Amino acid sequence: GESVGLHLPTLSVQEGDNSIINCAYSNSASDYFIWYKQESGKGPQFIIDIRSNMDKRQGQRVTVLLNKTVKHLSLQIAATQPGDSAVYFCAENSGTSGTYKYIFGTGTRLKVLA
Amino acid sequence: DSGVTQTPKHLITATGQRVTLRCSPRSGDLSVYWYQQSLDQGLQFLIQYYNGEERAKGNILERFSAQQFPDLHSELNLSSLELGDSALYFCASSVRQGGTEAFFGQGTRLTVV
Numbered sequence: 001g002e003s004v005g006l007h008l009p010t011l012s013v014q015e016g017d018n019s020i021i022n023c024a025y026s027n028s029a030s031d032y033f034i035w036y037k038q039e040s041g042k043g044p045q046f047i048i049d050i051r052s053n054m055d056k057r058q059g060q061r062v063t064v065l066l067n068k069t070v071k072h073l074s075l076q077i078a079a080t081q082p083g084d085s086a087v088y089f090c091a092e093n094s095g096t097s098g099t100y101k102y103i104f105g106t107g108t109r110l111k112v113l114a
Numbered sequence: 115d116s117g118v119t120q121t122p123k124h125l126i127t128a129t130g131q132r133v134t135l136r137c138s139p140r141s142g143d144l145s146v147y148w149y150q151q152s153l154d155q156g157l158q159f160l161i162q163y164y165n166g167e168e169r170a171k172g173n174i175l176e177r178f179s180a181q182q183f184p185d186l187h188s189e190l191n192l193s194s195l196e197l198g199d200s201a202l203y204f205c206a207s208s209v210r211q212g213g214t215e216a217f218f219g220q221g222t223r224l225t226v227v
Contacts, residue, residue, distance in 0.1 A: 031213070032212065032213045032214075034215055034216075036218075042220060042221075043116065043118075043204055043206075043218035043219050043220045043221050044157070044204070044206075044218045045116070045218070046215045046216075046217065049215055051213070089156065089157065091157075093212050093213060100145075100162070100169070100170060100211045100212025100213075101147065101159050101162055101170045101172060101212075102147065102159065102206075102216055103159060104149075104156045104157040104158075104159070105156055106156040107156050
């Protein structure tokens with residue numbers, strides 16, 4: 001079946017350190033992936049995306065790595081700040097015959113320690 | 115502000131009742147997605163519309179239905195409500211059906227008592 005899962009439900013990091021959040025996906029046909037950040041009481045907020053023809057993409061303080069061989073996605077946050085505390089979701093965009101949907105994992109809670 | 119508007123923000127209703135959640139997508143976005151998020155859970159895909167037509171369905175209950183209107187706003191109808199339907203319901207929109215980021219609204223928190 002379709003599933004996108006996360007290895008670590010909670011990640012605690014020291015302020016200033018780098019954070020790495022991992023995600024495994026199951027649909028090898030998925031061609032587009034997104035990382036979202038969700039703060040308490042708010043809707044998911046787009047962070048960064050990557051297409052299947054790439055294996056790395058960098059944004060501001062964030063980097064997404066895609067390993068299609070093992071169907072693995074990771075989000076790296078450099079110099080983690082208190083404002084980065086949130087739940088992070090990876091999502092795969094998959095579809096057939098013109099229908100598309102974003103399948104989300106259960107999320108990883110990132111706690112930034114002062 | 116993502117540009118996606120959901121109303122109401124909060125809704126409290128009794129079991130057995132019916133409610134309608136409304137979503138206005140970002141200007142220019144043709145695709146609308148509905149998701150359910152239970153406490154400390156991920157986002158469960160319910161249904162997707164593109165330019166007024168249903169395009170994809172997830173694990174949406176038969177008691178739930180949705181539609182997208184000509185002005186592209188969408189409504190999610192939940193009927194015969196049960197306690198287990200209490201959750202956050204999110205709407206997202208994207209300019210295309212896939213391959214592009216989807217922007218989420220702030221959600222409607224539904225509490226069934």
